[in-house]
Amino acid sequence: MAQWVRYFRSGRGIVLGGLVAAAALAGGLVSADRAVRLASAPLTAARLEIQRKQAPPAPAALQARLDELAAAYGEEVGIAVTDVTQGWTAGVDHERPYPQQSVSKLWVAIAVMKAADEGRLDPYGWVTLTEEDRSVFYQPVSYRIGAGGYATPISDLLRRALVESDNAANDKLMRELGGPEGVAATLEGMGLTGVKVGAYERDLQALTAGLVWQADYGIGWNFQAAREALPMATRQAAMDAYLAQPLDGTAPGEITTALAALSRGELLSPASTEWLIGLMSQARTGPRRLKGGLPAGWTIAHKTGTGQDFRGASVGINDVGLITAPDGHVYAVAVMMRHTRKPVPERLAFMQSITRAVAEQWMRDDAFQTAD
Template sequence: MLAALAASLILQAAPRDTSLRAEVERIAAASGARIGVAVVRVETGESLLSVRGGEAFPMQSVFKLPLAIALLRRVDAGRVRLDASIPVTAADLRAGYSPVAERWPNGGGRYTVRELLRLAAGESDNTAADLLLPLAGGPAGVTRQLRALGISGVRVDRGEGRLALDFRGVAYAPGREAKRVSDSLAARVSAAGRQAAFEAYLRDPRDTATPDGMARLLVLLARGRLISPSSTTLLLGMMTETPTGPNRLRGLLPAGTRVAHKTGTAGDVGGVTAVVNDVGIVTLPDGSRVAIAVLAKRSARGTEAAERAIALISRAVYDRAARPRRPR
């Protein structure tokens, strides 16, 4: 029932704006990355653009958005409390970006679920995300919730700890997700091993999203169809206040434009950046909104070039979507 309702909420526009498609394809071609884009008007469900919309791209930290939704659905159901206190041990710390790990290098801290949610969804903290994942039902539980809501093309399979091991070419074993162990083992991986892991990661169907699937998720979130009104307000606020990705979706938009978004990034191997993503909801001058998902992989020119492409695409979409629509 929920899946059928969700599917009915997004319509396909025909014909789509060919000039916008041409501009986005030009930007993508010049970026040195493989880029997928989907754009949907939130209020009407009109699809403005889909470029490689059905192709799977690695999410990286974009996965923290479906994680947050799954967690808040459990909060809404009374199964998880936002004020519950969660201890942080050394075994919980994760490699990569994590203010929690920086503050508590030996563990010992405590955070409420609300604080961990802000750190994961707002600041993209890897430790916070993995602490919340079991409360959200684990990777399989998050994906099951997405399917029940009618969202296809988005899948969560691993936490940040396991993903870091796989990306860096370290064989998984229990306990290796901990930051100190993961970092130590990764330092021993040869250049050839890192390159092989990099290529395997980009081929891996796990923890991926299609631009179309992610745009659907964003539209349903913006419409309040996924979680309660209070949870929707909480999550969108965290996504709007985030300091991450200033040069991506919001990088070239007019000052003061409201953007609720979630970034995702993977590192460089041999001068090529694996992933540079940003997905979000942009509010236009008339108060209407557009959902934009821009997913980029294998950026041969590095992170900054991919970020510039995302910003240019976002601005092209903004200029097109903000244009007064002709009556039909």
């Protein structure tokens, strides 16, 4: 662990240091004693359910605003907002699974960090990517694979997966944990039974398109060519099956519950928590999604998801993360679009309206506390 912490402090990660810092990350309202208890007590699915039942009701004004925004958008959307400190959750269709797409990279990263905390995986360990490790769509790390492969530390794959959303990096991380089943087992052991990865990125995308993955699809535009060669009926049937029961399907409320637990320091060691959220804050994807609606003084640590386009619609257009108010109060937010035909500017405007609604709720709470 000492080496792991030195890595965080090397400039490639963020460490505030100690359990009190982890408490501050959770909104500044968690005592050091409680932070110690949270870090030492194992999280379970039962404990998460107790937390949900004990949480106060969501603010009526925020719930009404989310309902209004979702109705005005006019398409199927899932929204969840969880107050990290108080525990309440407001939402729209937030208990039904939605396709995650690259949001699932977040759960892979958490599983990797948990394995590192437990000594089952060395974050300094080097792995070699070969031709067999190529994935699909965005995968810049695969361009470095030569005749002898490409050797890189696990920590770099984590950065690529979370900051750049590199599919090959994410798939390699999954292999280091024993594949999708290994990731699922690690998450279940942490109490996160409600979030799913489902499949390797390349397998998920192939199945969604009506294909079965083969190695040459990872080269150039071979995947796209094979997809275009399929009969339209085959592609439609595959897409319909995915939308009806997505392999990576997870409810927005489950996502914000997990993010809130991460922020409170309940999932990982303090150092791992700090570093993971630090990587999320560096994400290069989706700068105009949730982030675009934040007022001055707010920050975000997030992960986006973007699925395939088909017949004029896009699948799995998502953004989830932790947004922090100027006073340090943290909210976990998830906005998910199952199947949208809206133009991109309208999608972005909708996501931005959700973060503005959260900021407005914080201002109401702040004004109430000031008056009190």
